[in-house]
Amino acid sequence: GxxxxxxxxxxxxxxxxxxxxxCNSSTTLSNIQWxxxxxxxxxxxxxxxxxxxxxxxxxxxxxxxxxxxxxSSLHITATQTTDVGxxxxxxxxxGYQKVTFGTGTKLQVxx
Amino acid sequence: xxxxxxxxxxxxxxxxTSLTIQCQVDSQxxxxxxxxxxxxxxxxxxxxxxxxxxxxxxxxFVIDKFPISRPNLTFSTLTVSNMSPEDSSIYLCSVESxxxxxxFGPGTRLTVL
Numbered sequence: 001g002x003x004x005x006x007x008x009x010x011x012x013x014x015x016x017x018x019x020x021x022x023c024n025s026s027t028t029l030s031n032i033q034w035x036x037x038x039x040x041x042x043x044x045x046x047x048x049x050x051x052x053x054x055x056x057x058x059x060x061x062x063x064x065x066x067x068x069x070x071x072s073s074l075h076i077t078a079t080q081t082t083d084v085g086x087x088x089x090x091x092x093x094x095g096y097q098k099v100t101f102g103t104g105t106k107l108q109v110x111x
Numbered sequence: 112x113x114x115x116x117x118x119x120x121x122x123x124x125x126x127x128t129s130l131t132i133q134c135q136v137d138s139q140x141x142x143x144x145x146x147x148x149x150x151x152x153x154x155x156x157x158x159x160x161x162x163x164x165x166x167x168x169x170x171x172f173v174i175d176k177f178p179i180s181r182p183n184l185t186f187s188t189l190t191v192s193n194m195s196p197e198d199s200s201i202y203l204c205s206v207e208s209x210x211x212x213x214x215f216g217p218g219t220r221l222t223v224l
Contacts, residue, residue: 033212042203043154045212088153092211099144099205099213101154 004029004089004102012108019079021105023072023089031092032065032072033099038085043101046074079109113138113206115216123222124194131190132219134204139184144213145177148201157202160187194223 004025013019023032031050035043047056049065049072056063062075076083089102114137124130134143145157157177158168166179180188191198201218208214 031211035213042215042218043213045214048211090213098156098159099207099211100156104153 004091004100006087006089006102006105008105009103010106010108012110013079015081015109015111016078019076019083019107021074021087021089021107023074023102025070025091028069029091030069032069033090033092034063034072034074035088035090035101036085037088037104041085043088076107079107081109081111083107084109112208113140113214115204115206115214117204117216117219119219120217121220121222123224126195126223128194129190129192130194130221131188132202132204134187134189134216136185136206140206141184142207143181143187144205144207145179145187145189146203146205146215148203148218150200154203157189191221194221196223199223 004023006021006023031048033048034046036046037043047063052069053067054065060077064073072089074087086104086106088104090099092099116135118133122130143160146154147157148154156169157172158166158179160166160179160181162181162184176192178190199222201220203215203218205213205215
Protein backbone atom coordinates (compact mmCIF):
# COMPACT_ATOMS: atom_id res chain seq x y z
CA GLY A 1 0.00 0.00 0.00
CA UNK A 2 0.87 3.65 -0.06
CA UNK A 3 3.53 4.78 2.37
CA UNK A 4 5.08 8.10 3.23
CA UNK A 5 8.63 8.51 4.48
CA UNK A 6 9.76 11.39 6.63
CA UNK A 7 13.20 12.85 7.00
CA UNK A 8 14.97 13.37 9.21
CA UNK A 9 14.06 10.67 11.70
CA UNK A 10 15.48 12.72 14.57
CA UNK A 11 16.50 16.36 14.89
CA UNK A 12 18.14 18.20 17.77
CA UNK A 13 18.10 21.97 17.54
CA UNK A 14 19.15 24.81 19.80
CA UNK A 15 16.22 26.86 21.01
CA UNK A 16 15.67 29.69 18.55
CA UNK A 17 16.92 27.75 15.53
CA UNK A 18 14.61 26.79 12.69
CA UNK A 19 13.45 23.23 11.99
CA UNK A 20 12.09 21.51 8.90
CA UNK A 21 10.72 18.03 8.38
CA UNK A 22 9.98 16.57 4.98
CA CYS A 23 7.38 14.04 3.95
CA ASN A 24 7.73 12.10 0.68
CA SER A 25 5.39 9.75 -1.12
CA SER A 26 6.01 7.63 -4.20
CA THR A 27 2.43 8.21 -5.33
CA THR A 28 0.18 11.23 -5.66
CA LEU A 29 -1.77 12.04 -2.51
CA SER A 30 -5.25 13.50 -2.36
CA ASN A 31 -4.41 15.33 0.84
CA ILE A 32 -1.75 15.63 3.51
CA GLN A 33 -2.29 16.08 7.21
CA TRP A 34 0.16 16.94 9.96
CA UNK A 35 0.00 15.82 13.57
CA UNK A 36 2.09 16.54 16.65
CA UNK A 37 2.61 14.01 19.42
CA UNK A 38 4.12 15.29 22.65
CA UNK A 39 6.16 12.80 24.71
CA UNK A 40 3.71 10.51 26.50
CA UNK A 41 0.76 12.01 24.66
CA UNK A 42 -1.43 11.17 21.73
CA UNK A 43 -1.28 12.66 18.22
CA UNK A 44 -2.98 16.02 17.84
CA UNK A 45 -4.15 17.27 14.47
CA UNK A 46 -2.38 20.41 13.22
CA UNK A 47 -3.55 20.99 9.67
CA UNK A 48 -4.73 19.50 6.39
CA UNK A 49 -3.59 20.54 2.91
CA UNK A 50 -5.45 19.46 -0.22
CA UNK A 51 -4.37 21.71 -3.09
CA UNK A 52 -1.26 21.40 -5.22
CA UNK A 53 1.33 23.94 -4.09
CA UNK A 54 -0.75 24.95 -1.07
CA UNK A 55 0.98 26.84 1.74
CA UNK A 56 -0.59 27.43 5.14
CA UNK A 57 0.77 29.14 8.21
CA UNK A 58 -0.01 28.77 11.89
CA UNK A 59 2.03 31.29 13.88
CA UNK A 60 5.61 29.98 13.64
CA UNK A 61 4.63 26.87 11.65
CA UNK A 62 4.54 26.84 7.85
CA UNK A 63 3.11 23.88 5.95
CA UNK A 64 3.59 23.22 2.25
CA UNK A 65 2.10 20.69 -0.16
CA UNK A 66 4.19 20.05 -3.23
CA UNK A 67 3.11 20.90 -6.75
CA UNK A 68 2.97 17.21 -7.69
CA UNK A 69 1.17 16.37 -4.43
CA UNK A 70 3.83 13.82 -3.60
CA UNK A 71 5.65 15.68 -0.88
CA SER A 72 5.08 18.08 1.94
CA SER A 73 7.07 19.97 4.52
CA LEU A 74 6.61 21.49 7.93
CA HIS A 75 8.87 24.37 8.89
CA ILE A 76 9.08 25.80 12.39
CA THR A 77 10.68 29.22 12.79
CA ALA A 78 12.60 30.03 15.96
CA THR A 79 11.88 26.81 17.83
CA GLN A 80 10.81 26.85 21.45
CA THR A 81 10.94 24.11 24.07
CA THR A 82 7.19 23.72 23.68
CA ASP A 83 7.80 22.47 20.13
CA VAL A 84 9.35 19.25 21.46
CA GLY A 85 7.61 16.13 20.19
CA UNK A 86 7.21 13.90 17.18
CA UNK A 87 5.71 15.34 14.02
CA UNK A 88 3.84 13.00 11.72
CA UNK A 89 2.56 13.61 8.26
CA UNK A 90 -0.41 11.51 7.24
CA UNK A 91 -2.77 11.13 4.34
CA UNK A 92 -6.37 10.13 4.00
CA UNK A 93 -7.63 7.58 1.51
CA UNK A 94 -10.61 5.43 0.85
CA GLY A 95 -14.25 6.29 1.03
CA TYR A 96 -14.16 6.72 4.79
CA GLN A 97 -10.85 8.58 4.81
CA LYS A 98 -8.64 5.96 6.37
CA VAL A 99 -5.58 7.86 7.60
CA THR A 100 -2.10 6.43 7.04
CA PHE A 101 0.74 7.91 9.05
CA GLY A 102 4.27 8.66 7.98
CA THR A 103 7.33 7.50 9.84
CA GLY A 104 7.60 10.66 11.95
CA THR A 105 10.32 13.12 12.89
CA LYS A 106 11.26 13.43 16.54
CA LEU A 107 12.27 16.97 17.49
CA GLN A 108 14.35 17.80 20.54
CA VAL A 109 14.89 21.45 21.44
CA UNK A 110 17.88 22.26 23.59
CA UNK A 111 17.26 25.27 25.85
CA UNK B 112 -14.07 18.42 18.08
CA UNK B 113 -14.68 15.12 19.86
CA UNK B 114 -13.70 14.11 23.36
CA UNK B 115 -12.56 10.52 23.59
CA UNK B 116 -11.81 8.46 26.67
CA UNK B 117 -10.14 5.09 26.87
CA UNK B 118 -9.99 2.47 29.58
CA UNK B 119 -7.68 1.24 30.92
CA UNK B 120 -5.01 3.88 30.52
CA UNK B 121 -2.33 1.27 31.07
CA UNK B 122 -2.01 -2.37 32.02
CA UNK B 123 0.61 -5.02 32.57
CA UNK B 124 -0.52 -8.47 31.47
CA UNK B 125 0.84 -11.98 31.36
CA UNK B 126 1.42 -13.70 28.07
CA UNK B 127 -1.41 -15.87 26.88
CA THR B 128 -4.10 -13.69 28.45
CA SER B 129 -6.44 -11.23 26.76
CA LEU B 130 -7.21 -7.56 27.42
CA THR B 131 -10.23 -5.59 26.31
CA ILE B 132 -9.78 -1.86 25.73
CA GLN B 133 -12.78 0.44 25.80
CA CYS B 134 -13.22 3.62 23.81
CA GLN B 135 -16.01 6.12 24.55
CA VAL B 136 -16.79 9.20 22.44
CA ASP B 137 -18.87 12.15 23.60
CA SER B 138 -20.83 12.32 20.35
CA GLN B 139 -22.26 9.90 17.82
CA UNK B 140 -19.84 8.94 15.07
CA UNK B 141 -20.12 6.61 12.12
CA UNK B 142 -16.58 5.28 12.06
CA UNK B 143 -14.17 4.54 14.86
CA UNK B 144 -10.59 3.59 14.20
CA UNK B 145 -8.12 1.51 16.21
CA UNK B 146 -4.38 2.14 15.90
CA UNK B 147 -1.31 0.51 17.38
CA UNK B 148 1.87 2.42 18.14
CA UNK B 149 4.82 0.24 19.02
CA UNK B 150 7.57 1.81 21.13
CA UNK B 151 9.30 4.61 19.23
CA UNK B 152 7.33 3.89 16.09
CA UNK B 153 4.61 5.48 14.02
CA UNK B 154 0.93 4.65 14.18
CA UNK B 155 -0.43 1.64 12.32
CA UNK B 156 -4.13 1.25 11.63
CA UNK B 157 -5.47 -2.04 12.97
CA UNK B 158 -9.08 -1.81 11.88
CA UNK B 159 -12.07 0.40 11.22
CA UNK B 160 -15.24 -0.17 13.22
CA UNK B 161 -18.56 0.79 11.69
CA UNK B 162 -21.62 0.47 13.89
CA UNK B 163 -23.83 -2.40 12.81
CA UNK B 164 -21.31 -4.23 10.67
CA UNK B 165 -18.14 -6.27 10.97
CA UNK B 166 -14.95 -4.34 11.47
CA UNK B 167 -12.63 -3.94 8.50
CA UNK B 168 -9.09 -5.10 9.26
CA UNK B 169 -5.88 -3.90 7.69
CA UNK B 170 -3.29 -6.20 6.23
CA UNK B 171 -1.45 -8.05 8.96
CA PHE B 172 -4.28 -7.85 11.49
CA VAL B 173 -6.94 -10.53 11.96
CA ILE B 174 -10.20 -10.71 13.81
CA ASP B 175 -9.17 -13.72 15.91
CA LYS B 176 -6.28 -11.74 17.38
CA PHE B 177 -7.99 -8.34 17.60
CA PRO B 178 -11.76 -8.80 17.89
CA ILE B 179 -13.65 -5.52 17.86
CA SER B 180 -17.13 -4.67 19.00
CA ARG B 181 -19.15 -1.60 18.06
CA PRO B 182 -22.48 -1.87 19.85
CA ASN B 183 -23.55 1.76 19.31
CA LEU B 184 -22.47 5.06 17.79
CA THR B 185 -20.43 6.24 20.80
CA PHE B 186 -18.60 3.13 21.99
CA SER B 187 -16.19 0.47 20.78
CA THR B 188 -13.93 -2.16 22.27
CA LEU B 189 -10.74 -3.76 21.01
CA THR B 190 -9.57 -7.03 22.51
CA VAL B 191 -5.95 -8.09 22.26
CA SER B 192 -6.13 -11.88 22.47
CA ASN B 193 -3.59 -14.50 23.50
CA MET B 194 -1.03 -11.80 24.14
CA SER B 195 2.70 -12.08 23.66
CA PRO B 196 5.46 -9.57 24.51
CA GLU B 197 5.34 -8.42 20.86
CA ASP B 198 1.88 -6.99 21.57
CA SER B 199 3.37 -4.47 23.99
CA SER B 200 2.31 -1.18 22.46
CA ILE B 201 0.11 1.83 22.86
CA TYR B 202 -3.37 1.21 21.49
CA LEU B 203 -5.30 4.29 20.39
CA CYS B 204 -8.82 4.77 19.20
CA SER B 205 -9.77 7.68 17.02
CA VAL B 206 -12.72 9.25 15.27
CA GLU B 207 -12.91 11.42 12.19
CA SER B 208 -14.34 14.90 12.12
CA UNK B 209 -16.42 16.21 9.26
CA UNK B 210 -13.22 17.84 7.97
CA UNK B 211 -11.32 14.51 7.88
CA UNK B 212 -9.09 15.27 10.83
CA UNK B 213 -8.58 12.48 13.32
CA UNK B 214 -9.22 12.97 17.02
CA PHE B 215 -7.42 10.49 19.21
CA GLY B 216 -8.12 9.10 22.61
CA PRO B 217 -5.38 9.25 25.24
CA GLY B 218 -4.29 5.68 24.46
CA THR B 219 -3.86 2.46 26.40
CA ARG B 220 -0.29 1.57 27.23
CA LEU B 221 0.01 -2.23 27.27
CA THR B 222 2.97 -4.18 28.56
CA VAL B 223 2.99 -7.95 28.14
CA LEU B 224 5.39 -9.95 30.28
